[in-house]
Amino acid sequence: MMAWSISLGRIAGTEVRIHLTFFLLLIWFGLVAGAKDGTAAGFAAVGFIVAVFACVLAHEYGHVLMARRFGIGTRDIILLPIGGVASIERMPDNPTQELLIALAGPAVNVVIAFVLIVFFGASFGGGQADPATIQNVDFVSRLAMINVVLVVFNLLPAFPMDGGRALKAILSYWLDKVTATRIAARIGQAAAFGLGFLGLFGNPLLIFVALFVFLAAGQEAYAVELGDATGRATMKDATITSFAHLDTNSSVANAVTQLLGTSQREFPVTDGAGRLRGVLTRDGMIRALASTGPDTPVLDVMERDVPVISHRAPLSEAAELLHGSGKPLVGVVDENQRVIGIITLENLAEFMLVDQANQGWRRNTGAARTGNGSS
8 A cells, every 4th residue: 555655744743645546536526526516516525525534534543642642653544545544553452452542533533523513513404414415515514424424334343444443352351362353353354245235236435445344354363363373483483494595696597597496486685694685586587587687686686675583583573574574575594694594474374374273173182182071
């Protein structure tokens, strides 16, 4: 999402970014309203959408400021056509804190609606609640209605939306974090199917929301399960120690030989002292072959600034570093900063499969032993 967004600057210590597709939304609403009721109506429609997303931004800052109270930072906020996303660094382990963070966003919309009704005369009376006549409702009343809709919509138990996060936090009072997340994610994906089905009846935006919820629920559940698994393991449990590497004098032709002779897709580039200088991926090789040829030095086409981590560090830190860096691998180094292993996303996924199989075996074995002992 970052690659398709532009920064609007920092507000209250958090960077605010806007996705480029948001401007397509503004253009579409402006053109539709302008074609129907004239240029002034088109500009008014654009202004209303901007006001709605100002409320969405305030909603996200509700999460940000509440998280900050518990010592949790936020990398950025991205505004998308389907809403906003606050990239909170982590969710607290304390269920009460997580519940408060989840509910802080909708609470902001409640306050906005209250202010618009009490102090600016917004009204929901008459036929104003009819979607067919909403364009005839005054600006303030429409904005108040939208904030009420945001509250109701965000509180749906569709993890990782606010309602789903609140559900997960409540479940965490009785269940462990992984189980609570797994249940909330499954409920969220079921809710996504429902939203997608409703979207087939005239609201395509719901289909995009459903797709986002379904994918995000799966990703968040995986992230929590990965954190739990890596928290119980050591670095050596998931480190690839037998790997091919390239030296700084290598060419793309040398890299292709390694690619075809091994099962690797990512190749660390190391200097004479064994320190990590970068990584050349399979896709990088193919692009170089097509553009500059096989004699291209790997130094010209490798990815730089690849993170490294001590072999004594917890595996959970390596997993966080890998996912946060956006790089294809993390180098595992010894006390002299020499690369002695690598960790890739594919290897972490394999580690997860093995861990889940082991956990399943332990549960089944425990159940069998319990059954045998009681008979």
